[in-house]
Structures are given as C-alpha cells and as structure tokens.
Amino acid sequence: MKAIVTVIGKDTVGIIAHVCAVLAQNGVNVLDISQTVMREYFTMIMLVDTAGCRVDFAALADILKKDGAERGLDIRIQREDIFEAMHRI
Amino acid sequence: MITTSEILETIEMISQQHLDIRTVTMGISLRGCGHPELKTCCDKIYDTVTKRAENLVRTGEDIEREFGIPIVNKRISVTPIAIACECCETEDYAEFARTLDRAAAETGVNFIGGFSALVQKGFTGGDRRLIRAIPEALCTTRRVCSSVNVGSTRAGINMDAVALMGRIVKETADLSQGQGCAKLVVFCNAVEDNPFMAGAFHGVGEPECVINVGVSGPGVVHSALKRCAGRPLNEAAEVIKKTAFRVTRMGELVAQEASRRLGVPFGIVDLSLAPTPAVGDSVADILEELGLESVGAPGTTAALALLNDAVKKGGVMASSNVGGLSGAFIPVSEDAGMIRAAAAGKLTIEKLEAMTCVCSVGLDMIALPGDTPAETVAAIIADEAAIGMINQKTTAVRVIPVPGKGVGDFVDFGGLLGRAPVMAVNPASPAAFIGRGGRIPAPVNSLKN
Numbered sequence: 001m002k003a004i005v006t007v008i009g010k011d012t013v014g015i016i017a018h019v020c021a022v023l024a025q026n027g028v029n030v031l032d033i034s035q036t037v038m039r040e041y042f043t044m045i046m047l048v049d050t051a052g053c054r055v056d057f058a059a060l061a062d063i064l065k066k067d068g069a070e071r072g073l074d075i076r077i078q079r080e081d082i083f084e085a086m087h088r089i
Numbered sequence: 090m091i092t093t094s095e096i097l098e099t100i101e102m103i104s105q106q107h108l109d110i111r112t113v114t115m116g117i118s119l120r121g122c123g124h125p126e127l128k129t130c131c132d133k134i135y136d137t138v139t140k141r142a143e144n145l146v147r148t149g150e151d152i153e154r155e156f157g158i159p160i161v162n163k164r165i166s167v168t169p170i171a172i173a174c175e176c177c178e179t180e181d182y183a184e185f186a187r188t189l190d191r192a193a194a195e196t197g198v199n200f201i202g203g204f205s206a207l208v209q210k211g212f213t214g215g216d217r218r219l220i221r222a223i224p225e226a227l228c229t230t231r232r233v234c235s236s237v238n239v240g241s242t243r244a245g246i247n248m249d250a251v252a253l254m255g256r257i258v259k260e261t262a263d264l265s266q267g268q269g270c271a272k273l274v275v276f277c278n279a280v281e282d283n284p285f286m287a288g289a290f291h292g293v294g295e296p297e298c299v300i301n302v303g304v305s306g307p308g309v310v311h312s313a314l315k316r317c318a319g320r321p322l323n324e325a326a327e328v329i330k331k332t333a334f335r336v337t338r339m340g341e342l343v344a345q346e347a348s349r350r351l352g353v354p355f356g357i358v359d360l361s362l363a364p365t366p367a368v369g370d371s372v373a374d375i376l377e378e379l380g381l382e383s384v385g386a387p388g389t390t391a392a393l394a395l396l397n398d399a400v401k402k403g404g405v406m407a408s409s410n411v412g413g414l415s416g417a418f419i420p421v422s423e424d425a426g427m428i429r430a431a432a433a434g435k436l437t438i439e440k441l442e443a444m445t446c447v448c449s450v451g452l453d454m455i456a457l458p459g460d461t462p463a464e465t466v467a468a469i470i471a472d473e474a475a476i477g478m479i480n481q482k483t484t485a486v487r488v489i490p491v492p493g494k495g496v497g498d499f500v501d502f503g504g505l506l507g508r509a510p511v512m513a514v515n516p517a518s519p520a521a522f523i524g525r526g527g528r529i530p531a532p533v534n535s536l537k538n
Contacts, residue, residue: 004091004096006096006097008100020516032090034093036093041434043097045093045096045097047090047469048537056153057154057155058151058154061154061155061157074104076100076157077157078155078156078157078158079155079157080091081156081157081342082098082099082156082157082158082339082342083091084091085338085339085341085342086095086098086099086335086338086339087091087095087098087335088091
C-alpha cells in the first residue's frame with residue numbers, strides 16, 4: 001500500500017536521515033522525497049510503500065507521531081488514496 | 090503524482106480548518122424483530138443491533154488512523170420502533186428505548202436513532218403508544234434519539250399529531266430540565282437515509298443494513314472564501330462548489346472503505362455543512378464572510394441560498410450516491426456564530442424560520458422560555474411543517490423550552506450540542522388554531538406562486 005509521510009517542524013540537522021532510519025527499521029520503503037524549508041520551517045513529503053512493513057499501519061503511525069513529538073516535529077502518515085480522491089477527478 | 094501544495098492543503102484543512110467526517114452511521118433494519126412478548130422482542134432488537142454493529146466503531150477508528158481524517162461520530166439508525174414493534178402487546182414502549190440504549194453502549198456508538206413514528210396521515214396503535222412513551226424514553230436513556238414525522242407534501246400535515254407533539258416536547262422538557270428535547274426532532278418530509286442525529290432512522294425502503302456517511306466542513310468553506318474577499322458572488326459560489334467537491338470526495342472514499350470492510354452496502358453521502366461549537370467551524374461565519382455584519386441581518390436568507398445551492402452542486406459532482414438531508418444546518422446552540430448573533434439580539438426565531446425556506450433543515454437547537462405554552466410549541470412545529478410541505482423539502486423542529494429560564498438566559502447542553510441563549514417567542518396565542526386539530530390537506534403541485 002502506498003502512503004504519504006509528511007514531516008513539518010523547525011529545521012534541525014539530520015531530520016531526513018532520522019525519519020528514513022525509523023521507516024527503514026520498520027521495513028517501509030521510500031519511493032520519493034521532496035523537501036523544502038519555508039521560512040524557518042522544514043517541510044518534507046515522502047511517498048512510501050508499506051507492503052513490507054513489519055507493524056500494522058496504526059502502530060506505524062503511532063511510532064512516527066511519538067518520534068516526531070520528541071523532536072518538535074509533526075509527522076503524519078496517511079494512505080495516498082485520500083489525496084488522490086480530493087485533488088484528482 | 091500529487092503535488093506538495095495539494096498535500097499540504099489537505100493537511101491544513103484537517104489540522105486547522107476542522108475538516109472531518111461528521112458521522113459514519115450504520116442503518117439496521119429491525120423489521121424481523123417484532124414479537125408479541127416484550128422481553129423476546131427486546132432481546133431480538135438487542136441481538137440484531139449488537140451483532141450487526143459489533144465492528145462499526147473499531148472499523149471507523151481504523152479508517153481514521155489510516156487516512157488521517159477524523160471520524161467524529163459512529164452511530165446507528167434503526168427501523169422506526171413504532172413499525173418494528175407494532176405487534177408487541179405492551180404499553181411500555183420506553184423499554185424498547187432502554188434496550189436500544191444498552192445495545193448502543195455495547196457497540197460503543199454515541200447515539201442511536203429510530204425511536205420514531207411516521208404519522209403524517211394518521212396514527213396506528215403503535216404510533217400512539219410510542220409517542221406517549223417519548224418523554225420517559227428520552228429521560229431514562231442517554232444515547233437514544235427520537236423523531237416523529239407529522240407531515241409531507243403528499244399527505245399534508247396531521248394537525249392532531251402537531252398538537253400532540255407540542256405537549257410531548259413540553260413534557261420531555263419538564264422531566265429533563267430541557268435536556269431530553271435535544272434528542273427529539275419533529276419532521277415534515279423526513280428522509281429515510283439521514284445519517285445525522287437526532288433525526289436519523291432506517292426507512293422502510295432501505296436494505297437490511299447500510300452505511301451512510303455525513304461529511305462536514307464549514308471551516309474549510311470559510312477559509313476558501315477568505316481568499317476571494319470582495320469578489321462578485323458568482324465567484325464565491327464557484328469557490329464553495331470546488332471546496333464542497335473535495336470534501337465530498339473524501340466522504341465518498343471513507344464511505345466506500347467502511348462499506349467494504351464491514352461487508353455492508355454503501356448507502357449515501359450526506360452533503361450537509363454541519364457546524365460544531367468550536368471556533369472556526371461555523372456556518373454563520375461563512376455567511377458573515379460573504380459580507381453580512383452579522384448572521385440575521387437582511388440578506389442572510391439570500392446568502393444562505395447561495396451557500397446551500399453551491400454545496401449541493403459541488404457535492405453532486407463528487408459522488409453519485411448523494412442523499413440524506415444534504416443542505417446547510419443552522420442549529421443555534423451548535424454554531425459559535427449563531428450563538429453570538431442570537432445573544433446580541435441580531436438573530437431572531439422569525440429570521441431563522443425564513444432561513445429554513447432555503448436550506449435544510451429547520452428550527453434546530455433553539456432554546457425557548459420555560460413558560461412557552463404547548464400550543465405555541467405546536468404552532469412553531471406547524472409553521473415549519475408548512476414550509477416543508479409547500480416547498481417539497483425536509484423541515485424539522487428541535488426546540489427546547491427550558492423550565493425556569495427566560496429570554497437572555499443561557500443553557501448548556503454539553504459537548505457537540507453546545508450552549509444556547511433562550512430566544513424570545515411571539516406572545517400572541519395560536520391556541521384556538523391548534524385546538525381545531527384535523528389535517529391540513531396536501532397542497533397542489535402546480536400554480537406555484
């Protein structure tokens with residue numbers, strides 16, 4: 001299943017490496033990344049494949065949320081379908 | 090590939106503009122549950138509801154987490170109890186409500202609708218027994234919602250039922266300090282697939298079990314309109330339409346997913362703009378964004394007509410299964426902007442009545458002085474029913490005459506039901522009109538002026 005990971009928060013060194021490591025530990029494959037710094041805010045969007053994920057989706061969402069909160073980041077994972085439905089006819 | 094800005098726009102809608110799925114409601118038929126003995130009948134109802142809905146709440150929560158979209162309420166609607174339990178030889182219909190309440194608690198839903206009767210043309214024995222039991226039913230349960238349909242465009246208005254409901258509303262208020270009335274709706278042209286409470290029931294033309302979804306999003310529409318401030322109204326309508334399209338597509342996706350996982354057919358998406366008391370989730374704010382100093386000002390009805398129609402146009406394009414009430418809700422206690430305007434005396438019951446001519450659903454969550462006579466409550470119901478009957482639309486009344494309270498006092502209903510200022514009612518008496526009883530005949534459907 002494809003999903004979108006969004007990471008928003010204050011820019012610090014090593015955010016991409018850290019989030020990728022958490023995803024890798026859980027068997028999630030990163031397909032695409034785009035990131036930018038708007039004002040001082042770091043915004044990263046990743047397209048990932050959760051087919052090989054070792055935990056269920058809800059647990060993965062919790063892991064990312066908690067991990068982000070510890071670093072002052074808002075990390076969400078959502079199925080890609082919701083964005084397709086809202087923005088494509 | 091979806092663009093970064095589209096993804097961020099969706100996340101902003103959810104995290105800052107209160108975009109959510111307001112309710113996933115499972116409709117369950119109880120037509121197989123009738124039995125002459127009360128206990129057997131109640132057991133069959135309990136077993137049917139708890140079995141059908143056993144995975145409803147958990148499935149809703151799973152979808153919420155995977156899509157990252159809040160599903161605020163999971164609810165159940167059932168066949169009107171007056172129909173499902175007509176063959177039961179009991180006078181104690183409140184026991185059916187207590188059974189529904191236990192079943193709702195077991196499944197984890199926050200409301201169950203369908204303690205209902207459809208009496209637009211006349212009463213059966215079961216209808217009378219059910220209506221008589223409404224005050225006790227609503228005061229001895231927490232989750233049960235009740236509705237009575239007193240009129241329709243095809244049948245006219247049953248004025249005996251209107252008079253009776255005036256007394257039932259008063260009695261319910263007196264027994265519960267008004268709180269019970271927040272769970273009681275009197276309809277004209279009630280719809281059979283409405284997922285929203287308190288008026289949801291599972292109509293007789295519906296399948297065994299069905300999933301209906303109500304979307305929301307006043308905050309999203311308001312934010313979108315801020316970006317076209319001062320532009321001509323046709324441009325504003327276009328913005329509302331596009332926003333409604335997105336919101337509805339999300340509702341359709343969630344409905345399809347819930348239906349697939351639960352193995353229950355998908356019924357409809359209801360396009361209503363449903364406000365909550367939260368700041369930034371208000372229909373009144375949208376009307377004010379269109380250029381009114383306050384909701385209730387002259388122009389309010391026109392602004393609401395534009396809003397309601399644009400929401401429907403966007404929604405119909407987004408889903409081929411649109412139904413339910415599908416319009417903007419204007420519940421006073423559940424909308425921070427309406428509360429503000431009513432408390433300041435800028436929004437009156439008469440203006441709210443005019444607004445219901447162009448939107449769903451009716452005079453909703455309005456607190457009245459405790460000394461409002463039953464005949465006046467009945468006459469308010471009759472006025473709303475007449476608007477629905479003539480305009481071939483659903484209208485409803487959910488008013489709360491609060492014992493011991495007068496104009497200007499505030500009443501708190503708690504949670505999503507919000508708080509409301511007690512509003513003034515015209516003191517002239519309609520008692521002789523209501524006392525006549527009988528029926529208002531069905532209207533002609535031509536000569537439309």
